[in-house]
Amino acid sequence: MRPVGFSTSPNLVLRLPMWRSRLMLFLLFFVFTLLLIRAFWIQGPGNAFYEAKAIRGTQRELELPASRGKILDRNGQVIATSLEAKSVIAYNDTVPDDLSAEKVSKLAGLLQMSESDLRKKLKEERKQIFLKRQVDPEVAQQIKKLEIPGIGLNNEYRRFYPEGEAMAHVVGFTNVEDRGQEGMELSREKDLAGHPGQRRVVVDRLGRVVEDVAIEQFPQNGKDLQLSIDSKIQYLAYNAVKSAVEQHHAKAGGAVVLDTQTGEILALANYPSYNPNDRRGLIGEQLRNRVLTDMFEPGSTIKPFTVSAALEKGAITPNTSMAIGASYLVGKKPITDTHPNGTLTIAQVIQKSSNIGAAKIAMNYLSPEEMWDMYTAVGFGQAPKIGFPGSVAGTLHPYKNWVPSDQARVAFGYGLSGSLFQVARAYTIFARDGELVPLTIERSPEFKPGTRIISAKTALEMRQMLETVTLPGGTAVKAQADGYRVGGKTGTAHKLVGKTYGNRYLAYFAGIAPISAPRISVAVMIDEPTGGSHYGGDVAAPVFSAIVSETLRTLNVLPDSSVKQAVSEGVGSTEIHAASAPAQHVTLKR
C-alpha cells in the first residue's frame, strides 16, 4: 500500500462548493460598502447630529444681563433703581442626602428660614428649586463659602426705592421677575424693562469660557425715566397729608401739586401708603392711588367754574347782588347753606361758599348745556391723559338728562364726580389767565401753551374772588401761607354710602398760589375726618397752606405778600450780588 502523506490524505480534501466562497466575498464586499456609505453619510449630509453633540460638549449659551432703567425725579435724584441680587437655587439631585446638620443649620440661618423647612425643600421631587430669591450679595457670598454641592447662585436684580412710602404711589413697584406691577413701573414697563442678550461661547473641560463664538442677541438695558416729580415737594406734601390724616383721625388723604406754567406734576401724595421695598406689604387698600383712582363729588370746589361760566357769558359781574335766603327749593329737597345769608354779591357767594347762591346763578343765568360745556372743558368726565394706570374719568351725565334739581345741585358740586387730580388740573385755568394746561408726569420744564377756556379778564376776576376765600370773612383763613398770597376754594362733601348720603364727609381745598403770578395749583383731600371739624376750611386748608409755602420756597418763588422783615437788607448783600444769584434767599438766623 502506497503510503499517503497527511497533507495529501484524500479524507482531508475539502470540496467546498464555489458559491459559498463567492457568497462570503460578496458579503464582505457588501459590509464594507455599507461602512463606506455610512462613513460618507457621517462626514457629509448626516453629520448634523454629531456636530450638535460635539457643540453641546464644548459650547454653551450664556445670558448677557440687562438691567432695568432707573427712575429719577426732576432734579436727577434716584427714586427707583435696580441692584444686583442673587437667587439661591438647590439642584436636589446633586445635594447630598447626608448633608451635615451644621451646614444645614448655617444655610437655614443665612436664608432666614427654619431648618425643617429647608430640609423639606431639599427633599422635594423637583430637580431645581428656588430656596430664596433676591438675596443680598453679602449673604450670597457667605452661602457660596459654605461650598455645599448642589446649592447654586443665580444673578438677578432687585428694585430699591429710596423715598419709600412718600413716593410709593408714583413709582409703584415691580415683582420678583422685575416687571412693573403698579405706578410708573407698570405704565412705562416697555421703556424701563431691559432685554437680556445671549452669546455662544466655547468652554474647556472644566467649564471655563475660552472663546466667544458669537453674540446671538445684544443685551438692551432699560431706558432711564425722569419724572416731573420733585422728591422734596413730594415728601413735604406726603408729610402734610399724613399729619392731617392722623390729627383728624381720618381714613385717608391725598394731595396734588401742579406747575401751572409747565404742566408738570410736582407731587402726587397719598396716605395711607406702603413701603415698596418690603414685598410683604404690597396688598390691600393702601395700594390705591386715591388722587387718581378715587371718584368723589367735588362739592364746593366746583362753584368757581359755575361762576366762571356765568361771568364769561356776561350775565353777571363779581359785584352783582342776589338775595340768598335761608333755603331755595328746586325739585323736592330744599337747598340750604351752612350759615344763612341775606344778600350776597357774586364774589361773596364764592367767599362764603353759598350753595343757594351757586344754585341761583345756575338756574337764573345758565343753561344746562352751558354748564356742561364748562365742566367738560376743564376736564370733568374725561380721564386725564398722563399715562398713569387706573386714572378715572369720573361721571358727568349728559345735560339732556338733567332735571332742574340736577342742574341746581351740579352747580355746587353734587351729581357729578371726578378725581382730586381733575380738580387740581381744572384750577389751572385761573392760574393761566383762562388756559387749561396739558399735564405731564415726565420732566419737561418748558412753558406749555394751553387751551383757552375762559377769557383772561374772567380768570383775573376769579383769582380775586378766590383770594377772598382765604382772607378774613372767607371760609378758609387757614389756607393762608407765610409770605404768599393764595386763592382757592374749600369743599365739604357728604359721602355717598350706597345710594344715600350718610354722616361721612370729604374735606377739600383746591387753590393756586402765589395769587399775583400763579405758579402752582394744589388740591388737597382728607377722607372722613372724625376728630372735631369736618369742614374743608378747617381740615384741608391748613394742609394746602403748608404745601404751598414750602413748595414756593423750594421753587425759589419770591413772596408776593408783605412780611415784616426780621433781617436787614444790607447784611451780606454785596457778596451775593456779585455772585448774581437769581432770587436767592438767604437765611441769616437759624
Add this chain to the structure above:
Amino acid sequence: MNRATLTLLALLLICALSLVAAQQRARKLFVLIERAQLQEYQLTQDGLRLEYEQRNLSKSARVRDVARNQLRMVPISPERTLYLKEAK
C-alpha cells in the same frame, strides 16, 4: 527628499507651531477680556450700589430729621429771609 521639500516641511512645521501659539495667545487674551468685562460689570454694580447709598443718606426724610434733631435747625420763613434780585 530634495531641499525644496525639506524647506516646505520646515515651513509647515513653523506655521503649525505658530498657529498653536497664536491660538494660545488668543485664549489668554480672551480670558483677560472676560476678566475685565466681569470687573467692569462689578464696578458698575458697585457704582449703582454707592449711588443708592448716597441717595439713602440724602433722602428728604433723613435730611429733615438731621436738620431738625441734630443740627437744631428750623424751617425758613419769609420774615427771616432776605430776597435779593439779580444784579444787572
